[in-house]
Amino acid sequence: MNAQPPRPTPLEEFLEGIWRQNPVFVMILGMCPVMAVTVSAVNALAMGLATTFVLTGSALLVSLLRHWVPREVRIATYIVIIASFVTVVDYLIQALSLQLYTALGAFIQLIVVNCIILGRAEAHASKNPPLPAVLNALGMGLGFAIGLLALGSVREILGAGRLFGLALFGADFQPWGVMVQPPGGFFVLGGWLLLFNWLKKRQGRLQPAR
Amino acid sequence: MSTPPMPTTGLAMVRTLGLVAAVCGALVVAAYQGTLAAVEANRRQALERAVLQTVPGAVRMRAxxxxxxxxVPAEGAPAAAGERFYAAYDARGRLLGIAAEAAAHGYAGEVRVLYAYDPAREAITGLTVVAHKETPGIGDKVMHDTAFQANFRALDARLNAQRTALANPIRVVRHGAKRAPWEIDAIAGATVTSRAVGKAVNASAQRLLPLLAAHLEALRQDAGKDGT
Amino acid sequence: MNTTRLELRTTPHIKAGRTVEQIMRAVLLTLVPVCAFAVWQYGLSALALIVTVSVACLASERLANRLRGEASTLGDWSAAITGVLLALSLPPGFPLWMGAVAGIVAIALGKALFGGLGHNVFNPALVGRAFVQAAFPAAITAWVPAYAPGRFAEFIPSTLTPPLMQPPEVSAWAQAAVDGFTGATPLARWKYDGVLTPATDFLAGSVAGSTGETGAVLILLGGLYLAARRYLDWRIPVAVLASAALAAWLFQLWAPERYPGPLFVLLSGGLMLGAVYMATDMVTSPVTPLGVWLYGALIGVLTVLIRYFGGLPEGVMYAILVGNALTPLIDQYTPPRAFGTGGGR
Incomplete structure (x- = not known):
């Protein structure tokens, strides 16, 4: 058996998804909901939190079951677990607000095929004890939510002149129609990626030792 | 830590999957049961709000x-058995009008509307756009354009003598060309979306109103029953 | 010691080569009369729009230079041309702040992101226009009449809209300014109302349209000059206009009561401006002889198809953007036969 790299601390575990491996800005994963539901900050946040819920719940269950699940059927098992949590979150959102539910549309059910979730279950949760698994999933989920919120805020501000439904510029604001349409998602994502990479590059220059 | 991979027996696989499925099934059922009441209440509320907004003065409705x-009352009736509609009543239980959903394809997708019909005046008296995917700034004018909404304050929807169809099909005309009371004046620059709204209302009214005509009295009496 | 410097050069010995700057400067010069005519037609607003959009383009170009840490490329005049062309393709009363957005997007998204002049896939001016068309669909179809009486004393009301705000409705102002103005371009009037505008109106520039597209004669003259100086590939505008005319003629032959003739198609909308100044952008058009003809024909036919069957009345912009996108493919499939190869049996 070879020497294992030092176990990451709980804080590192949690922060991984928020900065170093951010699903939206670094891994560019789960782009369907990123593009489709980020027309407003509320939708983006709800989608992000729903994904966090599914991610964390399934990470816990997968981690708890990791010694009992045979290799051959692990993907099937993970998908059953993820699908159940998606169904739960689907009901929860319906109970919370029907308006939000219609706005998010099929994308709630489609969380099940979001590659972040199966990816994390396979790459992390199935190999780690419950606590680090949950912490990592929580960080990933929040990182995803932050990414969605970053897109959703910009698109809502420019596309509707509002943020979280609050009018920012008064009644005469000219909405940028394109921002609430699919191309706007690509423009804004491109802008954020530009900013994120620029920040990373600068950070790398400032501390070259890492 | 790592044991050499051992071939798993089929029984073990079935057992694991079965167990996981059972646990997850329980989870889903619990979530369904737990949220059912809230979800139903939300649904009813959203629909009721839309209907009451479309039929002016209404305070109560029934499907x-x-x-x-x-x-027949919608509760208990098999789904898709006929044309669904909502009767709206005022505080004293008088039938104010009925509302029904209609849909047609617009510029970028389905445009769904809820329209109000006043049996006493034999006219369409209100319209709310429930859902659409039209271009913001152009097609979405149908939601709030006051001139367009004015078309639906008294849109003629009389039935023909045989009571089998509308006497004059509702149709959408070019902006500024409305002549007859059954015509809808399109929004300039949003003709396609305007047409979709007109087409949806016409198709739904052609189906629903003849069915309704013979049974209006029953509907009025139902109000009393509902009020108790 | 006496050393003689020997200069060794291979043929051909051309004294003064054509430089990018030279060509761009000539293109810009031929645009001056078009701009002047636009200002004559629409007054202060047109002038302000042209200046604002150009400044936005130049400033974005300079900023891109600085971010990339390279020397200023303002001197090659290409950013100025983008600005002027973009302004000419917008409605005269277009709010200045939206014009600035269009200019910034044109240079930042259409050019700088690809790596600057020579690397862009799409004509930057059209990228800017496509963006504001999608972002502000209502403002970009708000037309005003030419030759309004007070055009040199006051702005069109929508021009000075405060940034981020909605422009005021101009139809009432336009009707008051010029009696009988319908607020629609000839293309829109034909498409939605079935009214054909006579050719004389086009030549006089008295129809509604984008700032620079109604000076068809001046655009054509500018194109002729540039073609004569070999500053643009004459085959592109010829292919675009001829194919559009041919397509229009065939449609008219098929259903004369439904489709207008070739003359209407050539004179209306931005076809002339697009064919002469936008489709001919050297960076985004093919280089092979056969490819150039294909590219031009594609744009002409697409324009007519979009106008006749599309949701919008005008299609030149999208036709050229599609042509730009297909340019690498066209180049790849139409290689010229190198001298002395192939053809053997």
Missing amino acids: FVATQAGI
């Missing part, structure tokens, strides 16, 4: 299904 055989 019905109109079929060739007659009108």
